Amino acid sequence: MRGELRRKFEAKIKEVKSMPFVKWVGGKRNLLDYILPNFPNEYNHYYESFIGGGAVFFSIPNKPENTTISDNNFELIIAYKVIQKEPQPLIKLLKTHQKNHSKDYYNKIRSQEPSDQVEMAARLIYLNKTCYNGLYRVNKQGKFNVPMGSYKNPNIMQEDNILACHEALKNTKLLYKDFDEIEPKKNDFIYCDPPYHPTSENSFTSYTKQNFTETDHVRLRDYLMKLVKNGVYIMLSNSNTKFIRDLYNSDKFHKEIVYAPRLVSCKPDSREHVEELLITNYPINIS
Ligand SMILES: C[S@@+](CC[C@H](N)C(=O)[O-])C[C@H]1O[C@@H](n2cnc3c(N)ncnc32)[C@H](O)[C@@H]1O
Structure with missing residues (x-):
């Protein structure tokens, strides 16, 4: 991009605050006031390994220089990568989708399986x-x-938001990985927001082909326990169910109840205030 054009582009992307570029079930927008002020005061590298729509990541005021975000949803991580590297072709394609949107067009795009990354991101x-x-x-x-x-x-x-997200992702490492392949070190901080442990039979927990089962919740607890032993700061959000409270029963973990409106099933009208848990290995202040 030539000088003048690049300056305008850079000025534009600095003006706007970034927000999630996708709506994501379980998005943490409603818990930000509890989560962000309770980040540890100091840490080296920030990790977020169930990134989803990234409500927390995009709201961090001064993004740490060293950040790694990851998820095991392949198309989602491709979309982040495209926004990081080539927002302009993506914006162009989204304009085409916007112009052509109709029921037939939706069904046509839904049935496609593009291999090109920009097309994949625009489709998602x-x-x-x-x-x-x-x-x-x-x-x-x-x-x-x-x-x-x-x-x-x-x-x-x-x-504007895609450009703001592009700016926010500038120094960020993006990985398509299962959570337990992520390896924070001593004095790093990891925030984990896995699919909720279900509070009812209708709870939505499936973002990929594989559900996140109770075995996965146990696997996550064991993984976090290992990180705690290695001197990593951890924060986890989940439902306030007996199963989760029992899993994190060790005195290594602090558990705080917070309240948030949440879509608890696939029905759009079934929003409720639900209790959630914030679990950390350092004291936090929920007032
Ligand atoms: C509750 S959502 C995260 C929402 C996110 N905090 C937000 O604000 O939008 C859970 C995410 O975990 C991802 N996920 C599910 N199983 C996973 C696994 N085994 N490893 C890594 N990510 C996983 C899903 O693809 C989904 O994006």
């Missing part, structure tokens, strides 16, 4: 902004299977 964002309830759900074969929602004017192409 387009479907996320137009599908029923902004839900990311795939069938056993890994195919996105959510029907179109009934939005009058879905805001598919949020150019």
Whole structure:
């Protein structure tokens, strides 16, 4: 990009605060006032290994220089990578999707399996902004299977926010990995927001082909226990269920109850105030 154009581009992306570029079930927007002030005072590297829509990451005021974010949803991580490296072609393609949006167009894009990364990212964002309830759900074969929602004017192409996210992701390492492949070291900080342990049979916990089962919650606890022994600061959010309280029963963990409005099932009208747990290995202040 030539001098003048680049200066304008850079000025524009600095103006806007970044926000999640996708709606994501379990997004932590409603808990930010508890989470952000309770980050440790000092740490070396920031890790967030269930990044989803990134409500926490995008809201961190002064992003640490060293940050790694990850998720085991392949298409989602590709979308982050595209926004980091080539926001302009993505914006162009989203403009096309915005212009052509209709039921037939939605079904056509939904049935495609692009291998090009920009097309893959644009497809994910387009479907996320137009599908029923902004839900990311795939069938056993890994195919996105959510029907179109009934939005009058879905805001598919949020150019300013994509540029703000591009800026926010500048110094960030992006990894498509299972949580237990992430290796923070002493004095690093990791925030984990796994799929909720279900509070009812209708709870939504499946963002990929594999559900996050109780065995995974146990695996996560064992992994976090190992990190605590290695001197890593940890913060975890989850449902306030007996199963989770029992899992984190050790005196190594502090548990605080916080209250947040949350979409508790696939039904758009079933929002409730639910109790959640913030679990850390250092004292925090919930007032
Ligand atoms: C509750 S959502 C995170 C929401 C996020 N904090 C936000 O604000 O949007 C949980 C995320 O965990 C990811 N996930 C599920 N199982 C995983 C695993 N085994 N390893 C890494 N990520 C996983 C899902 O793809 C999903 O994006």
